[in-house]
Amino acid sequence: MKFGTKVIHAGIEPDPTTGAVMTPIYQTSTYAQESPGKHKGYEYARTKNPTRSALEANVAALENGKKAVCFGSGLAATGAILQTLEPNDEIISTNDLYGGTYRLFTKVFGKYGIKSHFVGMSKPADIEEYINDNIKMIWVETPTNPMLNIIDIEAVCTIAKKHGIPVCVDNTFASPYLQNPIDLGADIVVHSATKYLGGHSDVVHGIVVCKEEAFADELFFLQNAAGAVPGPQDCFLILRGIKTLHLRVQRACENARKIAEFLKTHEKVANVYWPGFEDHPGHEVAKRQMRDFGGMVSFSLKYDTFEAAAMVLGNTHFFTCAESLGGVESLIGHPATMTHGSIPREQRLKVGITDSLIRLSVGVEDASDLVADLKHALDWIEV
Numbered sequence: 606m607k608f609g610t611k612v613i614h615a616g617i618e619p620d621p622t623t624g625a626v627m628t629p630i631y632q633t634s635t636y637a638q639e640s641p642g643k644h645k646g647y648e649y650a651r652t653k654n655p656t657r658s659a660l661e662a663n664v665a666a667l668e669n670g671k672k673a674v675c676f677g678s679g680l681a682a683t684g685a686i687l688q689t690l691e692p693n694d695e696i697i698s699t700n701d702l703y704g705g706t707y708r709l710f711t712k713v714f715g716k717y718g719i720k721s722h723f724v725g726m727s728k729p730a731d732i733e734e735y736i737n738d739n740i741k742m743i744w745v746e747t748p749t750n751p752m753l754n755i756i757d758i759e760a761v762c763t764i765a766k767k768h769g770i771p772v773c774v775d776n777t778f779a780s781p782y783l784q785n786p787i788d789l790g791a792d793i794v795v796h797s798a799t800k801y802l803g804g805h806s807d808v809v810h811g812i813v814v815c816k817e818e819a820f821a822d823e824l825f826f827l828q829n830a831a832g833a834v835p836g837p838q839d840c841f842l843i844l845r846g847i848k849t850l851h852l853r854v855q856r857a858c859e860n861a862r863k864i865a866e867f868l869k870t871h872e873k874v875a876n877v878y879w880p881g882f883e884d885h886p887g888h889e890v891a892k893r894q895m896r897d898f899g900g901m902v903s904f905s906l907k908y909d910t911f912e913a914a915a916m917v918l919g920n921t922h923f924f925t926c927a928e929s930l931g932g933v934e935s936l937i938g939h940p941a942t943m944t945h946g947s948i949p950r951e952q953r954l955k956v957g958i959t960d961s962l963i964r965l966s967v968g969v970e971d972a973s974d975l976v977a978d979l980k981h982a983l984d985w986i987e988v
C-alpha cells in the first residue's frame with residue numbers, strides 16, 4: 606500500500622456489528638461480559654477501545670512500525686516512553702527541543718533520577734563523547750522548533766546502534782507523510798497528534814509508534830497501568846484528520862515554499878529559516894530524509910525589535926496569532942515571548958531566537974492570499 610492509500614485504509618475495517626464504513630466512536634467505559642471473564646476482547650475502556658485500536662493500527666502502518674500506542678497528549682506519550690526507564694538511567698537529547706518536552710525531562714523525570722544531557726546534534730559525531738553505560742535513550746527532534754535545524758536521523762542511529770542504545774524521534778514537525786524515522790534506523794517515533802495528524806486544531810492527542818513488538822507491549826502496559834489514555838471521540842477526530850494528511854501536508858509544503866521565497870526577497874526581512882533553501886545548513890540531509898521541506902517557516906526582521914515583530918503579528922488577517930501548528934489554518938507566533946518565553950534572552954539569542962524572530966505554521970489556504978497578508982503586515986513596520 607502506498608501512503609495515500611494507507612491513510613484511508615490501513616487498519617480500518619467496516620464496523621463488524623453494523624457495517625458502518627467510518628470507525629464508530631465507541632463511547633463506553635465498559636463492555637458486557639457473557640459470563641465472568643468471557644468477553645469479546647474488551648473489558649474496560651482504559652485497557653482497550655475499538656476506536657483507539659483502529660487509530661493505533663492506522664498510525665503504525667503510516668510510520669512502518671510494528672505497533673502504535675495512543676495517549677491523551679503528545680507529552681503523555683513522551684511521558685510513557687520515559688516511564689520505561691529506571692532511576693539513574695540517562696538520556697542524550699537534542700538541545701533544540703520542544704519546550705514542553707524539555708520541561709518534562711528536567712522538572713518531572715529529573716526528580717525520579719533520570720538525567721538528561723542536551724546536546725547539539727547538527728554534527729552527529731558530537732554525541733559520542735556523552736555516551737556512557739547509563740545512557741539508555743537518544744532523543745531526536747527534527748526539524749527543530751523554531752529554527753528549523755535538521756538532524757541526520759540515519760547518522761544518529763548508526764552511532765546509537767554501535768552502543769546498543771535505542772533512538773526515539775519526535776516526528777511531530779515533519780509528520781509521517783514527510784519523514785519515517787523507523788525506515789532510517791530509529792526504534793521509536795512519537796507524535797503530538799494535536800498537530801499535523803489531527804490537522805484541524807480541534808483535539809489534543811499523542812501517539813508512539815514502535816519498531817519492536819516488545820517495546821510496544823511495555824507501552825500498552827503503561828497505557829493501562831498509568832492511564833494517560835485519550836477518549837474515543839479524540840481518537841475518531843485523529844482518524845478523520847489522517848484521511849487527508851497527505852493532501853494537507855502537500856499543500857502546506859507548496860504554500861510554505863512560496864512564502865519562504867517571498868520573504869527572502871523582502872527588504873524588511875533579515876533571515877528566512879526554511880530547509881528547502883539550498884544554503885540552509887541542513888538542506889542536503891533534509892533532501893535525503895524528508896519527502897518535502899514542511900509547512901513551517903521562521904524569519905527575522907532587519908529592524909530587530911519586539912515592536913517590529915508585534916507590528917507584523919498584529920496586522921495579519923489570515924495568519925492567526927496563536928501557539929501550536931499543523932492545522933489547516935495558518936498561524937503566526939513570536940517565539941521570544943510565546944513558546945520560548947521562559948528561556949533567558951542571552952541563551953535564546955545564541956540559538957538564533959532573536960527579538961524579531963517570527964514563526965509561521967503555514968496552512969492550506971490559497972498561497973496568494975497568504976503572501977498578500979504577510980506583505981501587508983510587513984508594510985506596517987516603520988523603519
Ligand SMILES: *Cc1c(COP(=O)(O)O)cnc(C)c1O
Nearest residue numbers: 678679680703775777797799810
Ligand atoms: C506540541 C508538541 C509536543 C507536545 O504535544 P502535546 O500534544 O501538546 O502534548 C511535543 N513535541 C512537539 C515537537 C510539539 O510540537
